[in-house]
Amino acid sequence: MKESLDYIYKEQKEVSLYGGIAALLGWDQMTYMPPKGSEERADQLSLISRLAHERVTSETLYTQLKKLDDVGNTLTKKDRLVVTKLLRDVEKARKLPAEFVEKMTKTTSIAYGIWQEAREKNKFSLFQPYLEKIVELEKQYYDYIKLPGHPYNTLLDDYEEGMTVDVLQKEFTSLRQQLVELLQNITSSTTYQRQRPITFKLDSKHQKELCDILLEQMNLPFDRARLDISTHPFTTSMGDDDVRFTTNYERGGFQSSFFSTAHEAGHALYELGILKGEYKDTVISDAPSLGIHESQSRFWENMIARSKPFWNYFTPIFQKIAPDECKTMNTETWYRSVNQVRPTLIRTEADELTYCLHVILRFELELELIEEKITVAELPECWNQKVTDFLGITPKNDREGVLQDMHWSGGEFGYFPTYAIGTIYASQLFRQFLKEHQTAQDEISKGEFATILQWLSEHIYQYGSLMTADEIIKKTCGEGLNSKVFVGYLKEKYYPLYGV
């Protein structure tokens, strides 16, 4: 048994090394790689992915795990947890032929380059054949794995273990209706109608300075992390002590870079703080779901960085960094300006209130593609129709429509919903945090985030995958996913802002 345990821990360590290598290959592709490197990079990623898959699906690992699972009651709690979770992953992975995994990796790696080109040229037809291939591969994926219920459950499970279409459809349909209603109430207010677009501009250098200050306040350990620039901001881990996150100072101006940075830094802090110790290099040291991961980024981006106390602290800092640009701004105008509701076509530029509508739209389209109710060719049109229905505005072209996100080029069907799940979780966590720390708002007003970090560490980071996402939220907040809490949070924040 000792030997079997040693074996499975050694294998986990090695698979985690593959993960780190793949993360670097992916990070470099999105940050520094010369454009013509993409073909060979696809081969490299595909090789690593195949090797990792071979390890995870190896006969020996499976046999050892089964042997250990059979004597589960004689194992320590730690070993039992590791064996159970790893066996689930292994059994799932063993259903996928190596050639399929390699094909998926290679296809998506090439599709990413094509998507970039299609977006740049505003030409969906370039991307369409690749997306068709990817949708086919997603269906094949379901055929291999076949979890119970709706085929989409199988896709969801990779990102949000245990989540189902039934739950999401119910939750998202209700949330969509409430958000559309909320949005209507706000857009019909006098304040909204008098509201002018934000014209505040800040050059890259000042944006960077402000992001650096924010990250310093958030206590990001830069001997274990770094911030770079990419088209679409993201966070990834090369190892326990090497977490990379990105932002973009050129794309959307100050709001985009500042809140992206807060967002990705939330992910990075989670990665850096997540349970290690005796669970280092095991499957327990990973996040239990992307929803939980996203709750960490949304928490910092919205609940903290878009709060009034936060702007009590940051207003003078902005004033100091960019006195000319900020001379007419005070705490109140800053608070209003970073919380301006204004339906937009681009998900990543969406305000806090309409953001989930973008996500629900993508969820619904993914579902319809998988259910074969629509084709990839029809996607741009269906996209535009939904945007119009939900937000009352219509994309003029595919760059500001269906081509805006990279996720589908990566074959990440089932990923988008986790953005909304995380957003809802974040509101639940925030409510709980404020209940437990009534003076927290004062600390935020002073730019002190230690209590928050401590609380998140205790209630999220330290659990790793010792529990599922649902269990963690239930333990911390007393109930599972509840979009009503999110709607309540939004009403409490936005109705006063718009005098509703």
Added chain:
Amino acid sequence: MKESLDYIYKEQKEVSLYGGIAALLGWDQMTYMPPKGSEERADQLSLISRLAHERVTSETLYTQLKKLDDVGNTLTKKDRLVVTKLLRDVEKARKLPAEFVEKMTKTTSIAYGIWQEAREKNKFSLFQPYLEKIVELEKQYYDYIKLPGHPYNTLLDDYEEGMTVDVLQKEFTSLRQQLVELLQNITSSTTYQRQRPITFKLDSKHQKELCDILLEQMNLPFDRARLDISTHPFTTSMGDDDVRFTTNYERGGFQSSFFSTAHEAGHALYELGILKGEYKDTVISDAPSLGIHESQSRFWENMIARSKPFWNYFTPIFQKIAPDECKTMNTETWYRSVNQVRPTLIRTEADELTYCLHVILRFELELELIEEKITVAELPECWNQKVTDFLGITPKNDREGVLQDMHWSGGEFGYFPTYAIGTIYASQLFRQFLKEHQTAQDEISKGEFATILQWLSEHIYQYGSLMTADEIIKKTCGEGLNSKVFVGYLKEKYYPLYGV
């Protein structure tokens, strides 16, 4: 036979992917990786190195190669070349146990971090135990491989196939004596004694602008390459269309960054231009030796960028980029200033004339370590003694002595000599080039480098490893390594500069 050939080409492709992945892991370690990532990075590098070694040494590959080698006369010229070279590599690699390779990779990866720390803290004792381990590993390496003759031949062979201690000792001893004599003649000249240290300073931004102009003139294809910053400049390839090279604007000021950039760009152009076509992803598409590689960097750095015609073109550009700093400079003063002879303690800051003395010093010390004539503990003292003998100056501390180069931390014994070999080759190539292109100097004066690039491509790049280094030089220049050509070149350039 078809199957065997397919197999060996597939394996070469995969080994070349491992090479690219390892290159990225290494490049990132030296450019962007957060410091605490180094331990996990060592594990990742070690894993990839083990996997590549497993592929190269696999029984199947060896069997297939032997089979093909046995019917060598029935193979096409291309297949025969590939089989012969690959079999040589495979037979060598198969002598090394996988554990040894892994140990070497891991030790050197950790030693790199320690070396950095030791250099920063100016404390050789930190690095000493790691270097002792590495020297032991080098000896073990010899025991495994055991090429004929001196043990150091075996170390040399990895970098300069076919080169021997006998040849180098003879060539380097003579070169050392002549360089010391040349240096004495120059330092006793009136011009030298009146010469003042260069005080020219340029901020990083201007340095970068000038390097960018240089690279544009050199026609670096930045869709297939990129320039970054690292402590010690280097060039590496992630793939045929992804070559990375680095410079450093902070370390040594303008001269350091400008000539480093020219140097590394020379390496990069070679990597980017080297024989591909039907030889893509085969061992023939690699450089035949580091000496040849270094000849390409030295050619651009010294023969071109330190030539008078070059400064005819670049003087007005400098004037334009940094008018204040350059106002007292003209072509003649620029030419003199970038060719100032001044013995220095740091190899990478050495002038063209004294540079090879630094290399010969390291070669002699490596030899003495391998022959156990000195110990690692004695290294700093022996180093300082040789510097004094060769250059007439003495390091005040180990940072400007034995700790200055990273190579030993990487276990790269046998590497240093290739710097001098390359320098000599470069002078031979330059002489031949000028013979064939009498108007070349005029073109350089106009910043036109197309003829040079074309010539290097025809006489070096396009051969890949179709021939050995020695064969390429003989074919192009009519004779093999000849340090007299280098000494002649130096006399012709430096005696007039110093009125000797």
